[in-house]
Amino acid sequence: MMHSALRNTLIGLCLLAPLGAGAQDYEKLDEIVAIVDEGVILRSELEITKETVLRQIQQRGERQPPERVLEEQVLDRLVMNEVQLQRAEQTGIRVTDQEVDRSLDQVARQNGLSISQLREAIEMDGIEFNEFRDDVREQIITQKLQQRIIESMDPVTDTEVDILMASGMFESDEYHLSQIAIQVSPSATPSDLREAEAQILEIREEVLAGRDFAEAAVEYSDSPDALDGGDVGWRNLNALPRQIADRIRDLEAGEITEPMMASGAMMILRVNERRPRSDVIVDEFQARHLQIEPSELVSRDDARRLIEDLHAQIRDGAEFAPLAREFSDDERSANLGGLMDWFPEGAYGQTFQAVVDSLEPGELSQPFQTDEGWHVVKLLDQRASDRTAEALRAEAREMIRQQRADEELDRMLRQMREEAYVEVLI
Numbered sequence: 001m002m003h004s005a006l007r008n009t010l011i012g013l014c015l016l017a018p019l020g021a022g023a024q025d026y027e028k029l030d031e032i033v034a035i036v037d038e039g040v041i042l043r044s045e046l047e048i049t050k051e052t053v054l055r056q057i058q059q060r061g062e063r064q065p066p067e068r069v070l071e072e073q074v075l076d077r078l079v080m081n082e083v084q085l086q087r088a089e090q091t092g093i094r095v096t097d098q099e100v101d102r103s104l105d106q107v108a109r110q111n112g113l114s115i116s117q118l119r120e121a122i123e124m125d126g127i128e129f130n131e132f133r134d135d136v137r138e139q140i141i142t143q144k145l146q147q148r149i150i151e152s153m154d155p156v157t158d159t160e161v162d163i164l165m166a167s168g169m170f171e172s173d174e175y176h177l178s179q180i181a182i183q184v185s186p187s188a189t190p191s192d193l194r195e196a197e198a199q200i201l202e203i204r205e206e207v208l209a210g211r212d213f214a215e216a217a218v219e220y221s222d223s224p225d226a227l228d229g230g231d232v233g234w235r236n237l238n239a240l241p242r243q244i245a246d247r248i249r250d251l252e253a254g255e256i257t258e259p260m261m262a263s264g265a266m267m268i269l270r271v272n273e274r275r276p277r278s279d280v281i282v283d284e285f286q287a288r289h290l291q292i293e294p295s296e297l298v299s300r301d302d303a304r305r306l307i308e309d310l311h312a313q314i315r316d317g318a319e320f321a322p323l324a325r326e327f328s329d330d331e332r333s334a335n336l337g338g339l340m341d342w343f344p345e346g347a348y349g350q351t352f353q354a355v356v357d358s359l360e361p362g363e364l365s366q367p368f369q370t371d372e373g374w375h376v377v378k379l380l381d382q383r384a385s386d387r388t389a390e391a392l393r394a395e396a397r398e399m400i401r402q403q404r405a406d407e408e409l410d411r412m413l414r415q416m417r418e419e420a421y422v423e424v425l426i
Helices: 004-013 023-027 043-059 067-090 097-110 115-124 129-151 158-165 190-208 213-220 242-248 300-315 320-327 350-357 388-419
Strands: 032-036 039-042 174-183 231-236 260-262 265-275 281-292 339-344 368-370 373-386 422-424
Touching (some): 032 043, 032 067, 039 043, 043 067, 067 129, 067 213, 097 129, 115 129, 174 213, 190 213, 242 260, 281 300, 281 320, 300 320, 339 373, 350 373
Antiparallel strands (some): 032 422, 174 265, 260 265, 281 339, 368 373
16 A cells, blocks of 8 residues: 555545545446536545545544535535536636656656656556546646636735735734534625524534544635644734634633634634744855856857966966856856856855855865856855845735735635535436
């Protein structure tokens, strides 16, 4: 059987588990369980996806939800996936075989496998590799659709970043959250809202009485993360809607909010963990650099011989800067005499950084090769730099963007679901 870590990765990549071992068991069950516009969802898809979700729940050590609840949650997710796939096709989104290959190659590398070993691991777990490829393709399609929605938003302005950073809230702690949400229709009546609030209150009392929050989320929540135990992940207050941020600001790990209405749902949230924001200290380097690139006029051997000759001249006392101005192919630094002024760790790749890390200030490297050509580097100085202010500003911009993206995706997905013709036949 496949290692659990690899299985988790594959499950994370592919929501709709492909048809594998046990297919014969499902053939007799194959029937249409839902119609979604021009498409259908089959009983086999529903049953296989339920198995995948049950594996995830078991691996998290949670109690299995009632069969009917699990079936409803899985079917709703399958319907939403089909809605997105059809919308993506209508808007011209396509995924090439090369994109799928790159995605599979990434999974293989993350697990220390070749593609052939990945195929073998998948098939040993009872999964048809070609079906798995198709499901990976579908996930890439839905990701492209969601990215298109996000890219259609207006960019975050410097003024918005300034306002957030001056708000006094920005340097707050970070919170690892889980949620249980009961979706409420935009046309809900006051009676509907009272009913949703009563339902979420009952769920909250059940959790306070000892029910595991993740299990309750799987059973009750209408949120897309329900089958993940309602896990929202780590969030800063500024990345959350104000009504949510105000409710969790003073909560400690393990505490649960009162019911609230936010993002079109009646919900409660649990603070799983809380941590302070830390300063961002970055190692920076100042160096001189000389690069020789092979070309149609300069062979690889000629490039190597030239860099070795220049290295020998510098080692024997020649000034680095004039040689860099005359010979270096690095357009960023050649006119500055090869000066690379205070760059952060890793800015020029792993190989380059490994050479810099091996040097003491004032020391000249041996010639070395990267994909760009041959290099010589002289480390001038090194320092630890406090980049907290810059990092905070970048984080503030990303928080505003992420908050907008979450809200826009939620709005658009709910709109697509409401506009789609969906008929459930079970």
